[in-house]
Amino acid sequence: MAPRVLVSDKLSKTAVQIFKDRGVEVDYLPDLGKDKEKLLEVIGQYDGLAIRSATKVTEKVIAAATNLKVVGRAGIGVDNVDIPAASRKGIIVMNTPFGNSITTAEHAIALMFAVARQLPAADVSTHAGKWEKNRFMGVEITGKTLGIIGCGNIGSIVATRGVGLKMKVVGFDPFLSPERAKELGIEKVELADLFKRADFITLHTPLTDKTRGIIDAAAIATMKDGVRIINCARGGLVVEKDLAEAIKAGKVAGAGIDVFEAEPATDSPLFGLENVVCTPHLGASTSEAQENVALQVAEQMSAYLIEGAVSNALNMPSISAEEAPILTPFVKLAEVLGAFAGQLTEDPITEVEILFDGQPAGMNTRALVAAALSGLLKPQMQSVNMVSAPLMAKERGIQVSEVRRDKSGVFDGYIRVTIKTAAMERSVAGTCFSDGKPRFIQIKGINMEADVGRYMLYTTNKDVPGVIGEIGMAFGKAGINIANFHLGRDEEGGNAIALLYLDEPLTPAFIKEVESLNAIGQAKLLEFDI
Incomplete structure (x- = not known):
């Protein structure tokens, strides 16, 4: 089915034709953006929304936009778009920074x-x-x-x-x-x-x-x-x-x-x-500028909806049409790895090293680094995105380095994120299989293969008998289902970790109860945007 775009502000009719020529269905309703209730009523039908300044893309609109993938602003300013809300829902926000x-x-x-x-x-x-x-x-x-x-x-x-x-x-x-x-x-x-x-x-x-x-x-x-x-x-x-x-x-x-x-x-x-x-906001009001930004936003949105190419996005680095199908799963993987490390770290982070081994080493690593930093920083600042994350890391004095190397293990490629604070160092690695879904393959140097779920409980413990039973009994007593249970250890009788894939989040009180079990050292609820 062809993607469908709503033009809710007054854009050039030439832009509408560009959408049609690229195989995008388009509804040109230039006054709809002023009608908030009508916009809320229809926005769920569209994959793309092309706007100027009259349409207000609020959190409420984004919540109603069940199919929306991209918002294109014909112009520079995006004050009328709730970018954090769009980012949380995976909606790309584009503008046309050079047209006017x-x-x-x-x-x-x-x-x-x-x-x-x-x-x-x-x-x-x-x-x-x-x-x-x-x-x-x-x-x-x-x-x-x-x-x-x-x-x-x-x-x-x-x-x-x-x-x-x-x-x-x-x-x-x-x-x-x-x-x-x-x-x-x-x-x-x-x-x-x-x-x-x-x-x-x-x-x-x-x-x-x-x-x-x-x-x-x-x-x-x-x-x-x-x-x-x-x-x-x-x-x-x-x-x-x-x-x-x-x-x-x-x-x-x-x-x-x-x-x-x-x-x-x-x-x-x-x-x-x-x-x-x-003057009444005439900065961009020339016939040349209005035509330019309208044509540009139509080209950008069409390229994304048809080919997966990203340009001039405010919450994601640019990705060409050729690399998009291969890169996108690894972008999600990098974000998940960063989010894992970020949620487990409370002290100020001083260094981040991102290793690209095998297949990812030949990709657009700028996008992958941005995704990892975005995941890493989100626990501290919810509005961070792939565009702002590298700058925010720099402003906070975090030294970021990347390493690329040829395939060195059993996987065709993987990414490892290592973070350092004044007191500790932590690393987590993952890969993508043919289904495109991210998987953990190593945590703190301990090998384990685990699917990534929206809610996961991470625990550390000593490798002694009875740990699984204690955890299972606690969950059973509370009536909480465990979807998957993954284990790993560095050596027999040494340090061990577990990742529990959950159907729902846990209360702080229950997490404290798990952490109080005899064998458990640490218990931390993790949440991933999956």
């Missing part, structure tokens, strides 16, 4: 000129038959310092335009390398330094918990008198009330605002203020 970059950058430059020369107010005055040359005294752009917060796709384009306008450009971006800054012809600075030096400040960063309100009263107080502020990125980056007060006080000479804390913006403290240029 130039258009948005040009709008920021246009607002900068408009604010510098008070063009909108001068236009209104002249249309009214006035001739107020002395009222509209502007400032030159040339020679001024432009501060760019966020030097990604759009910010870097603004930077090159600023350099071309003979401005001194400084940029703040934690991920901007010195080499990239040099390539752009700009100076990389800290945020506090940018605030002190910039004559114009333009924002091009996502809205996150860290960036929300990045320009507030405290930040404005550290800026130059007469600074001008441009925001074409996201509403909420600038505290509108604080900016309005600073403009009234004369601290800020002007502002160009394309995005607002609440949209559609029918009221704002900035409305009606002298030399504040406001």
Whole structure:
């Protein structure tokens, strides 16, 4: 059966034709995204959802999307998509990060000129038959310092335009390398330094918990008198009330605002203020940009639904159509191995080594490393995904290394994840058989083969008689069924481990009861996204 896509926002009809040409059934209902109840009613019928900004893909919508595999956002911003909820349900979220970059950058430059020369107010005055040359005294752009917060796709384009306008450009971006800054012809600075030096400040960063309100009263107080502020990125980056007060006080000479804390913006403290240029989120509103992002999202979604290829996904590394069928089971395996280690580790992790032996060594290991780190970090931070996990590991000072080697054992290929803390080292290895399902093959150096279930109990014990009986009696007394029971030991009478495949989770009280059994050293409930 052909995959089915719902287009719930106003996308180009050419994009609809792309879906059809690629063998995807498509329903073009451009006003449906505004009807929350109707969207909830029909979303379960679709494999893909193509949107712009009007459709809100909430946790409630995702829960109702029983067949949904991919959400494609024609544009950059995905504030209207609950990405953690989508990730938990295995739904890929894609955007089109390059389709409207130039258009948005040009709008920021246009607002900068408009604010510098008070063009909108001068236009209104002249249309009214006035001739107020002395009222509209502007400032030159040339020679001024432009501060760019966020030097990604759009910010870097603004930077090159600023350099071309003979401005001194400084940029703040934690991920901007010195080499990239040099390539752009700009100076990389800290945020506090940018605030002190910039004559114009333009924002091009996502809205996150860290960036929300990045320009507030405290930040404005550290800026130059007469600074001008441009925001074409996201509403909420600038505290509108604080900016309005600073403009009234004369601290800020002007502002160009394309995005607002609440949209559609029918009221704002900035409305009606002298030399504040406001536009209704027009950053991506050019015919070229709208066509580009619509065509791009249709191509990306079709490639995933038909071929399994992933590009520009926000919760998964890119995977080509050719490698997808082989790689996907090992991505799940890597995530399971990471999740195993992460759930058993409470101390801060200092190092992670991921070994790819045999078949996986020749794969796209970047995706596999990201999957392993995602599984590893999820017990501490539920919103982590395959895209954010490598960065989060780096930010937490975790040293990540990978090793590839030729086939060295009885399996065609396997993955081993080894983690280190200040106090211990732990490893877990697994493989995929022909059915594509992940299996554990070694834990803490002890060989054992075990299927992976959603709920599993991991125990350690000494290799002595009666352990299985004690565990079995405890479960039987509690009326809890054990689906599978796997055992392993390092040597006779030595250290032993067990993995119990369960039909349902266990209560903390029952786990403590198991851990109190004479032979048991540790008992830990594990949960896997299987």
